Amino acid sequence: MDRLSCFCLFLFLSSLLFSAAVSVSVSDVSFDESEDLLIHQVVSDGDDLLNAEYQFAEFKTKFGKTYATAEEHDHRFNVFKANLRRAKRHQLLDPSAEHGVTQFSDLTPREFRQNYLGLKRLQLPADAQKAPILPTKDLPTDFDWRDHGAVTAVKDQGYCGSCWSFSTIGALEGAHFLATGNLVSLSTQQLLDCDTECDPEEYDACDDGCNGGLMNNAFEYILKAGGVAQEEDYPYTGTDRGLCRFNKTKIAASVANFSVVSLDEDQIAANLVKNGPLAVGINAVFMQTYKSGVSCPYICSSTLDHGVLLVGYGSAGYSPIRFKEKPYWIIKNSWGESWGEQGYYKICRGHNICGVDSMVSTVAAIHTTAL
Numbered sequence: 001m002d003r004l005s006c007f008c009l010f011l012f013l014s015s016l017l018f019s020a021a022v023s024v025s026v027s028d029v030s031f032d033e034s035e036d037l038l039i040h041q042v043v044s045d046g047d048d049l050l051n052a053e054y055q056f057a058e059f060k061t062k063f064g065k066t067y068a069t070a071e072e073h074d075h076r077f078n079v080f081k082a083n084l085r086r087a088k089r090h091q092l093l094d095p096s097a098e099h100g101v102t103q104f105s106d107l108t109p110r111e112f113r114q115n116y117l118g119l120k121r122l123q124l125p126a127d128a129q130k131a132p133i134l135p136t137k138d139l140p141t142d143f144d145w146r147d148h149g150a151v152t153a154v155k156d157q158g159y160c161g162s163c164w165s166f167s168t169i170g171a172l173e174g175a176h177f178l179a180t181g182n183l184v185s186l187s188t189q190q191l192l193d194c195d196t197e198c199d200p201e202e203y204d205a206c207d208d209g210c211n212g213g214l215m216n217n218a219f220e221y222i223l224k225a226g227g228v229a230q231e232e233d234y235p236y237t238g239t240d241r242g243l244c245r246f247n248k249t250k251i252a253a254s255v256a257n258f259s260v261v262s263l264d265e266d267q268i269a270a271n272l273v274k275n276g277p278l279a280v281g282i283n284a285v286f287m288q289t290y291k292s293g294v295s296c297p298y299i300c301s302s303t304l305d306h307g308v309l310l311v312g313y314g315s316a317g318y319s320p321i322r323f324k325e326k327p328y329w330i331i332k333n334s335w336g337e338s339w340g341e342q343g344y345y346k347i348c349r350g351h352n353i354c355g356v357d358s359m360v361s362t363v364a365a366i367h368t369t370a371l
C-alpha cells in the first residue's frame with residue numbers, strides 16, 4: 001500500500017509539474033518530451049506484430065525452441081506476444097530492473113509457476129529452531145559470499161518444480177564450507193528421490209520431487225537421513241521422484257541444526273554474514289521477465305512460490321525513478337547461467353518486497369572430514 005501510494009504521488013507530482021510548465025509555456029522541452037512519448041507509443045503499437053515476429057524468431061534460435069505442430073507454434077507465439085506485453089508492464093512497474101524476453105517467454109504464468117518454481121507452503125517441521133538474535137552494529141555495508149568461496153556454480157533445475165531442493169542444498173553447501181573449509185557441490189537429486197517429509201499437521205502435504213517442497217522440511221529430512229551425497233555421486237537428472245539411491249557410506253555433508261530467521265532485515269543480514277547463504281522464499285512473478293538490474297517493483301505479491309538462495313547484499317544499486325541509490329539483496333537462482341545476471345537476481349531491500357524477508361532459514365553443518 002505504501003509503495004502504491006508513493007507511485008501515485010509521483011505521477012500526481014509530475015502531472016502537476018507538467019501542467020505548470022504548459023500554462024507558463026516556459027518548458028518546451030517537457031512538452032516535446034511528452035508529445036514524443038505519445039507518438040512513440042502509437043508508432044511502436046503499429047510495429048508490434050512485425051516486431052513480435054522478429055523477436056519470436058530470435059527467441060527460438062537463442063533458446064533452441066522447436067514446436068511439434070503448427071498449432072503449437074501459433075499458440076506459443078500468442079503466449080510470447082502476451083509475455084512481451086507483460087514484460088512491458090513489468091518494466092513500468094519495476095524501472096530499476098530490465099525486463100524483456102527470457103527463456104520463459106513462451107510459457108503462460110501458470111505453466112511457469114507449475115514447472116519452474118515449486119515452493120509449497122507447509123508448516124514448520126519439529127526440529128526447526130528460532131535463530132538467536134544477533135548483534136547488527138558492525139555489519140559490513142556490502143557483502144557477497146561469492147567473494148569468500150562459499151557458493152558453488154549456478155545450477156539449473158530444468159523442467160521440474162524442484163527450486164526447494166536447490167535452495168536447501170545451496171544453504172548447506174555454504175554451511176558445509178564454513179564448517180570444513182571445503183566447497184563441495186551437493187546432491188539436489190537425493191532430495192527429489194528420497195525426501196518425503198510432510199507437514200507435521202497435514203500429512204498429505206509433503207516434499208514431493210518435481211511437484212514442489214519446502215526448504216525447512218528438506219533440512220529436517222537431511223537431519224534424519226544423516227546427510228547428503230555430493231553431486232558427483234548422486235547427479236541431478238531433473239526427473240520426478242525415482243528410486244532413492246542414497247547410500248550412507250557416501251555422505252558428503254550433514255546438518256547440525258537449522259533455524260528460522262526473524263522477519264527483520266538486519267537480522268537477516270547478520271545471519272547471512274555469520275552463518276553463510278540463507279534459504280529464502282520469494283514471489284517469482286517478476287522473475288519470469290527479469291534480465292538484469294535491481295528489481296524493485298512498486299507492487300509485488302508477497303505470496304511465496306519460489307525457493308532461492310540469499311548470498312549477499314549491496315548498499316547502492318541506482319534506482320532511476322526514485323533518483324537515489326537503493327540497497328539490495330543478491331540472490332542465486334537455479335535456472336542456469338543464461339537467466340538474469342549470470343544466473344543471479346538482485347531485489348531491493350527494505351520493504352519485504354515480493355515477500356523476500358518472510359521465509360528465511362539458516363542451517364549449520366556438522367564439522368566432518370568425511371570424503
Ligand SMILES: *[C@@H]1O[C@H](CO)[C@@H](O)[C@H](O)[C@H]1NC(C)=O
Pocket residue numbers: 247248249250
Ligand atoms: C553403499 O556403498 C558401499 C561402498 O561403496 C557398497 O559396498 C554398498 O554395497 C553400497 N550399498 C548399497 C545399498 O548400494
Ligand SMILES: *[C@@H]1O[C@H](CO)[C@@H](O)[C@H](O)[C@H]1NC(C)=O
Pocket residue numbers: 129130131132256257259364365366
Ligand atoms: C547449530 O549448530 C552449530 C554447530 O554445531 C552450533 O554452533 C550452534 O550453536 C547451533 N545452533 C543452534 C541454534 O542450536
